[in-house]
Amino acid sequence: MGVLEHKFQDNIVVEKLDKLLGWARSTSPWYFQFGLACCAIEMMATAASRHDLERIGMMPRSSPRQADIMIVAGTVTMKMALRVKKLYEQMADPKYVIAMGSCATSGGPYWQHGYHVLKGVDLVVPVDVYVPGCPPRPEALIEGLLKLQEKIQKQRPLTKIDS
């Protein structure tokens, strides 16, 4: 605080409530610890000390009830697809989904012959950000998360929509 310390009588911030909510939501999006394949290794590396997701306010939660973001990291099989959907439904609003890697985006290497692989997780849950790569590097995932933060900040949850 340095130069500003003890210089004011009362602390007042003037801001639109919509924008304040967006700011609050975007700066601490806890993500669901949910790895399916090799992408999960990169997700773990992103959360570990070198890339350190907690510096942008993100920490992994092991329960869907406590999470805001679901990072679908890896190959989603048909058997898992039903579970992914169920987990998504268990998350509390507002909730966001990141499809990480080519498997979660489109089926990836299993596009042609993988009879058992879901061709993109967007077939079962709505996806906000797609992160390409096989697997994407931690920088790419962080880029995706920053894009998601931008998206959250632009949302106006309280504004009346004219129909």
Next chain:
Amino acid sequence: MIDDRDKLIAEAVEKGLQGDMDTINGIEDRVIRSKAKAALHKAKKVAKESGTGIEDSKEETASPVDENQSPNQIVFAYLEKKIPGSVIVQEGDLEECIYVNPSSWEAVSKLLRNDEILQFDSLQCITGIDIGEGILESRYNFHSMSLRHTIEIRIPVSIDNPKIYSIEQIWRIGDWFEREVYDMVGIIFEGHRNLKRMLLPDDWEGFPLRKDYETQQTYHGIAIPKVKEEWE
């Protein structure tokens, strides 16, 4: 007491050298029995090295350990001798595998596990294969930890009635192996106590590793596209 024991062992070894193993196996005390077996083994070795006298019993000549033949050839001959008609003679040599008749697999598998000179105590893998022309095959890799020999057994069955005796209760590891083969190829293992799908969901249709497999179009309302042009 000790004299008694030594005497008992000496007697048993004497009988054993004449080919009568029942005396040794009939000894009740476990320690004495194992000592007698060790003494018998030593006596046989001495007799062999000196080249005199006592011939090894027939079973001993069939032992895979001290022969130049491959384990497959020896076990093939042994099975043919013990259970006639259990093995299927195939073209070429026995370098790779032994084909076993599915109807006698129950007896053969128990023999492989329990026989004194086979002792296949480790089932390493079961592979299910659709080799085409209406034949499914279940392939078993056996290893003996105690005698250090390895064989491969193959059992062909018709695709119309793919039933094989389950060895799940003989080698416990066979439980999951057989479930996986059932999951992928659709061979039904008779007598398996929990024969359901291993990897795929329970309500999946068809067996994916069969040659004539057709992927289902939807799964719980999720499309599995077969023609993908319009998706791209």
